[in-house]
Amino acid sequence: MTDAPEVLRAVKVTKRFGGLVAVNAIDFTIPVNSIVSLIGPNGAGKTTFFNIIAGIYDPTEGQIQFRGETVIAHARRAWLEPFLWLAIPAAIGVLTAIAGVAGAPGGLVILGIFIAVLALLASLVTGVARGPGYQRFLARFGTFRSARPNDMVVAGLGRTFQNIRLFQNMTALENVQVGMHARLHAGWYDALLSTPRNRREEVYSRARAEELLALVGLKGAGAGLAKNLPYGDQRRLEIARAIASNPVLLLLDEPTAGMNPNETAGLTALIGRLRRDLGLTILLIEHDMKVVMGISDRVTVLDHGEKIAEGTPEEIRRDPKVIEAYLGAPAE
């Protein structure tokens, strides 16, 4: 799976909101263990593109391949899905009806109806829950549904938000533990019975969360509520939460927005460290050119939903189209 030279490949991704083309036929790749930046003026479609990758929006056209597998694309043969849900309960219902007509005892018919209703409920729940394996089940019938945000996390993607979206009234430690949700497996029955697995995972997740907090520079801040942390630390906590799911690709949406130069330098260093120490691949949306030019391997420039340039920071700095559309005046 990780054989693919790139972690993520976007193929002709287009997103239209009514008449507005927010993202227009973007081709885009993120090589393994690189830092790629996405820049562009406000309203260029950066965050929309981000949200498509994270599984929040379905693209109107095109697809996203993540670790060599197509995970996000416009839904295909979606009409088949309800029929798949109904197939088994309907079959049981029909069999029951036939048995009833053929003169089976009443108790048996009632049992059949009962089982059909339960099966209907079960398949509806399976359908809305879309648990693991559901995608593959659909694929067998040529039906495709995009991965949802939580599926993307399971597949190996972590993200932060442009406006910090921490769980404000939970402690910093709990925030990171929630981030580990997809990598823990204790279910409700483990919790109810307090099984060894549940206890093991609780101990592990707490220890691991402490480690991650220390990694982002929040050692000892775990017991405080997320909302009581200073702004810069909230940004750091959000990163800790995002990397708690052991992602392969980390999406950072304007991580240094609203920070002072000192905090920005610290966070830039942290991003570099994440790539080096954890082997993460990072996609960055950023307005601070110093940050972008300083740490990116490649920079992609969007304007009005179109990709207008792509290359190393040096190339981008000199690209006349970029200067015209984005910087407005020659750089330096």
Next chain:
Amino acid sequence: MTATTTVRPAAGPTRSPRARLQDFAHLHRSTTILGSMVVVTIAMILLPQVPPLSLIQRSDAWFDTFANAGVFILLAMGLNVVVGLAGLLDLGYAAFFAIGSYTYAYSNSPFSHQNLPFLPMLAVGAAVAAVFGIALGAPTLRLRGDYLAIMTLGFGEIVPIVFLNLDKWTEGTNGIGGIYRPEPLPLIGEFTPLSPFAYYILAVGIVTVAMILLYRMQDSRIGRAWNAIREDELAAAANGINTVTTKLLAFAIGATTAGFAGVFNASKLTIVSPEQFLFAVSFIVLAMVILGGMGNIWGVAAGAFVVYLIQIVVLKQLNGIVEGLGIPFLTNINFLDYQYLLFGMALVLMMLFRPEGLFPSQRRRRELHVGDDLAGEVDEGEPDEPGLAGSMGDAPGGPSADDASESKP
């Protein structure tokens, strides 16, 4: 490493006995609950024998009251999962109570010609309620806040009306009567109309088990996921939580608890009829959750107990007290008629002066008292200065600085 990390706050010799007790309670929650429930149970057996309570009613009547209160404690704890933990406003909770009750009625009544053992039926009633909880939950998953509340309200209305109108199957308004009482249980004894003590012990048992299980849920990965959804659903999904299954689970667990309450209630009243499950029940239980302290399991249980006692005992005594005072104008008022008025006033006052409820969870209290919050933190958290200093000094320090220069081309 693993051994030290189980202890949440730094366990030092400086910690006060109270803090150490809290640590113990946190680490050995089930034991703590069991212990406190034993104490409460014994206290509630002894208190009705001595003056203030023994003057009001006979001790048997008290046990009857307590057993009935147990039903509402169960309901409140179950609704607390949906409303308090997962943040899904459910206004039709009585429906699950009804489903649990009718399940027991069908399994143990002359009407259905069945007489099945009680304890298995307790599980079956809860399971049936859980199935309906999921069935209701599934279509409401896309809805939030007000819209969800209206939809659950609809479900809460539908269920009693269905029981009312399907009179061929449910005996309509008359309800299903003559429900058999539970067979004698070991350690608890025989259930007869004249000795509510057995029901009291049974209620305590069910409440204790439910409380232990709910606390376990709350402290687990699932409990954290509920909290995360309550805080920010999109962020929860972006952190790998399957919001659909997690919300369904909240509905299912809430409904299960109501199913327990329903089975117990039906076996105690020996009759079920649609008017026991009207909107007022959903509303009272929601009020119990809010008054008790949303999100705090034992607080909600205590709140339910207090509210139930106020409704059933205190308001009744109010008539007696006022009569004793002999003020002619007030004597004509039957305070039981005004219980919803008084209750509503209590709610309004409560929300104005103590919005977090009587026994709030720490989380809620911090949420609603932003100002006092920091003082509390310092008090509890104790010496954490290295952490604060670390978060500022760490980042631009040693390894990170060369990092930045390194990655420049």
